[in-house]
Amino acid sequence: MAVPLPEQSMHGQWSSRWTFILAATGAAVGLGNIWKFPYLTGENGGSAFVLVYIVCVAALGIPLMMSEILLGRRGRSTPINSMCVLSAETKTSQWWQIIGWSGTVAGMLILSYYSVIGGWTLAYIFKSGMGTFSGASGEIAASTFSEFVGSPGTLFLWHTIFMVITMSIVAGGVQGGLEKAVQYLMPTLFFLLLVMVGYSMTTGFFGKGLAFLFTPDFSKLSGASMLTAMGQAFFSLSLGMGTIMIYGSYVPKGTSIASTSVAIALADTGVALLAGMAIFPIVFANGMEPGSGPGLIFQTLPVAFGNMTGGIAFGSLFFILLLVAAWTSSISLIEPLVTWLIETYGMSRITASLCSGLATWLLGLGTVFSFNIWKEVTLFDLNFFELLDFLTSNIMLPLGGILIAVFAGWLMKVELTKSELNIQNPTAYLIWQTLVRYIAPVAVFIVLLKSVGIL
Numbered sequence: 001m002a003v004p005l006p007e008q009s010m011h012g013q014w015s016s017r018w019t020f021i022l023a024a025t026g027a028a029v030g031l032g033n034i035w036k037f038p039y040l041t042g043e044n045g046g047s048a049f050v051l052v053y054i055v056c057v058a059a060l061g062i063p064l065m066m067s068e069i070l071l072g073r074r075g076r077s078t079p080i081n082s083m084c085v086l087s088a089e090t091k092t093s094q095w096w097q098i099i100g101w102s103g104t105v106a107g108m109l110i111l112s113y114y115s116v117i118g119g120w121t122l123a124y125i126f127k128s129g130m131g132t133f134s135g136a137s138g139e140i141a142a143s144t145f146s147e148f149v150g151s152p153g154t155l156f157l158w159h160t161i162f163m164v165i166t167m168s169i170v171a172g173g174v175q176g177g178l179e180k181a182v183q184y185l186m187p188t189l190f191f192l193l194l195v196m197v198g199y200s201m202t203t204g205f206f207g208k209g210l211a212f213l214f215t216p217d218f219s220k221l222s223g224a225s226m227l228t229a230m231g232q233a234f235f236s237l238s239l240g241m242g243t244i245m246i247y248g249s250y251v252p253k254g255t256s257i258a259s260t261s262v263a264i265a266l267a268d269t270g271v272a273l274l275a276g277m278a279i280f281p282i283v284f285a286n287g288m289e290p291g292s293g294p295g296l297i298f299q300t301l302p303v304a305f306g307n308m309t310g311g312i313a314f315g316s317l318f319f320i321l322l323l324v325a326a327w328t329s330s331i332s333l334i335e336p337l338v339t340w341l342i343e344t345y346g347m348s349r350i351t352a353s354l355c356s357g358l359a360t361w362l363l364g365l366g367t368v369f370s371f372n373i374w375k376e377v378t379l380f381d382l383n384f385f386e387l388l389d390f391l392t393s394n395i396m397l398p399l400g401g402i403l404i405a406v407f408a409g410w411l412m413k414v415e416l417t418k419s420e421l422n423i424q425n426p427t428a429y430l431i432w433q434t435l436v437r438y439i440a441p442v443a444v445f446i447v448l449l450k451s452v453g454i455l
């Protein structure tokens with residue numbers, strides 16, 4: 001017997017389409033755009049990687065985001081419980097709950113290292129504010145960074161602070177307040193990025209930076225970098241994990257899922273590209289190495305802040321805004337676990353946050369140490385942080401994405417998806433259907449096989 005579907009999630013509903021776009025963009029725009037996108041682009045040779053990334057966002061990201069919002073709005077609950085309701089409704093196996101489970105676990109795994117990098121951001125607010133980078137050269141910025149990550153105690157401290165603050169926001173359920181603040185802070189971050197791009201234009205290496213990002217050189221494109229580009233598209237858009245599903249569950253009926261998804265994807269990709277345009281000219285102007293890894297923005301941006309007028313204030317402001325962007329993303333990473341604990345065990349929000357936060361914090365210590373004392377401890381040539389990142393971004397998110405696509409494209413009734421998506425134009429619906437039914441599953445599969453060298 002089909003379970004009757006509630007019209008509204010027990011946790012509430014967005015007041016308008018804009019609140020949803022804002023919250024979803026808040027979840028999407030984060031360290032992934034400003035910290036991760038540039039360093040992955042640098043490590044994977046630039047332009048060809050960027051191109052694959054953009055194709056993945058357009059052809060996989062947008063249709064999958066639509067599917068995820070659709071499942072969430074129909075299921076109206078946490079990813080695990082939504083999938084339970086939806087599999088009953090479509091009379092398919094309860095095994096489909098695996099989408100919810102794997103997503104909930106992935107969110108916690110991602111947050112465990114996200115928090116460590118969030119801690120770096122926190123520390124860099126103070127470093128910039130104290131004028132550590134005044135007049136700094138590329139070498140000074142690089143050595144400051146390596147000294148910083150070389151100290152397990154320091155990283156431990158900042159990771160702990162970041163986690164405590166994140167979990168207090170989650171526990172207090174004051175997302176409302178945070179989201180109001182984000183309305184102003186996110187556009188400001190966008191504006192500061194534009195100013196940084198402006199600074200990069202003065203370095204004399206802007207053209208070289210642009211060429212690195214946008215002149216495709218396919219010789220640099222390996223199966224592994226294709227997988228990384230695809231994984232990054234999932235990561236940056238927060239897909240394949242249930243974040244968008246849970247946010248989708250608060251979406252009122254009648255909202256256009258398609259145009260909302262396109263808007264979120266455009267904003268998210270815009271921020272990533274701007275970050276790249278700000279950073280690579282600084283890399284080349286200072287003779288730095290584009291492929292220097294996770295420290296890239298922490299080694300390049302301080303050089304710019306250290307050498308521009310008002311750089312101390314500007315630099316700290318920049319890291320403050322990056323921190324806020326990181327918070328809105330971290331909340332979305334842990335929200336599925338916290339709400340699931342509340343729904344399933346009847347825990348209070350505070351207890352649920354405490355348990356999830358503690359477990360995530362503990363796991364994060366692995367990442368803290370992988371930058372110093374456990375740097376050489378590797379499995380398949382990857383240290384703890386790299387392994388966690390690979391497993392989540394490149395395996396769990398894309399697989400979660402395929403399952404979501406298959407569920408929405410094949411198992412849900414066409415009339416149902418048609419009415420939920422509310423797409424008037426039949427061709428547009430057909431495009432979505434073809435993308436989720438055939439293109440997305442096949443493409444993800446090919447890229448996965450290619451990366452392990454099977455194709």
Ligand code: TRP
Nearest residue numbers: 028030031032235236238241329
């Ligand atoms: N998209 C965020 C970023 O770019 C990170 C993030 C938030 C995320 N929620 C997610 C990644 C869910 C994957 C899945 O920083």
